[in-house]
Amino acid sequence: MALFDLPLDELREYRSAATEPEDFDAFWSKTLQEARGHDLDARFEPVDTGLSTVQVFDVTFAGFGGHPVKGWLTLPAGAEGPLPLVVEFIGYGGGRGLPHEHLLWASSGRAHFVMDTRGQGSAWGGGGGTADPVGGAPAYPGFMTRGIDAPENYYYRRVYTDAVRAVEAARSHPLTDPARTVAVGSSQGGGITIAVGGLVPDLAGIAPDVPFLCDFPRAATITDRHPYREIGLYLKTHRGRTEDALRTVSYFDGVHFAARGRAPALFSAALEDQTCPPSTVFAAFNAWSHEDKAIEVYDFNDHEGGGPFQQALKLRWMRSYI
Numbered sequence: 001m002a003l004f005d006l007p008l009d010e011l012r013e014y015r016s017a018a019t020e021p022e023d024f025d026a027f028w029s030k031t032l033q034e035a036r037g038h039d040l041d042a043r044f045e046p047v048d049t050g051l052s053t054v055q056v057f058d059v060t061f062a063g064f065g066g067h068p069v070k071g072w073l074t075l076p077a078g079a080e081g082p083l084p085l086v087v088e089f090i091g092y093g094g095g096r097g098l099p100h101e102h103l104l105w106a107s108s109g110r111a112h113f114v115m116d117t118r119g120q121g122s123a124w125g126g127g128g129g130t131a132d133p134v135g136g137a138p139a140y141p142g143f144m145t146r147g148i149d150a151p152e153n154y155y156y157r158r159v160y161t162d163a164v165r166a167v168e169a170a171r172s173h174p175l176t177d178p179a180r181t182v183a184v185g186s187s188q189g190g191g192i193t194i195a196v197g198g199l200v201p202d203l204a205g206i207a208p209d210v211p212f213l214c215d216f217p218r219a220a221t222i223t224d225r226h227p228y229r230e231i232g233l234y235l236k237t238h239r240g241r242t243e244d245a246l247r248t249v250s251y252f253d254g255v256h257f258a259a260r261g262r263a264p265a266l267f268s269a270a271l272e273d274q275t276c277p278p279s280t281v282f283a284a285f286n287a288w289s290h291e292d293k294a295i296e297v298y299d300f301n302d303h304e305g306g307g308p309f310q311q312a313l314k315l316r317w318m319r320s321y322i
Contacts, residue, residue: 262289
């Protein structure tokens, strides 16, 4: 399919009709307060990877519910002083993989922390190692409807909380500079990045690419491609639950986190993207509240977006912030 969403001039003006819950801030304040009731317990174990240009640590920290979450911290070999820090979140179905899959940011002279996504890591890449020990109500296969019966039970409540704690864990290492921290990610990782940008007040910047988890009401009806389609297939069986489901996901919509964004931002969108339709990406971008923001548009790309071209752009963009 070629262009299927709004024309570009309309995308630049598009605003989501998603309704923000009145207790959105209270919900997230309570969630993070409960998580911080557990000792972060960030542990950094050196790993012999056979790589000579970087030093890698196998990281474990306490995420939502105090559950152990894994990550990799990669530093330039021989680094001595506090380094600017890039915290990365992974796309849907993937895990932290293997250390040699993540060399770009350390090669630029920065510290790089990649968070494993709980319960994922079995669909592509080098795998994951973080369990999700929390059960839930009946759900469609995948992650989009796990716990969709209530905001308190929803899967992404745990993931977003893990992500905030991941930033805290990465910043706790003595060779990272908390004041120079940028969050990045693509697809699901981009959606998590936007959430972190709304929940962590002092980031130096964020860079979400073709972000997922934005403008749920439109996304669930404009595309029939997974993962958004999981919501429709769940509701196809659970008739009459649409209002409840949309209420739950409203607490996790990137549009509402974007309204709280307090850091410079570089977004990207692809106009033939059926996985994360461009209008849903622009919904978050247009809502992003920090005035220093830009979006790169790839006219003839699907969900791969800008790929290595966007990586090169982020390398240049990041020089201004960390």
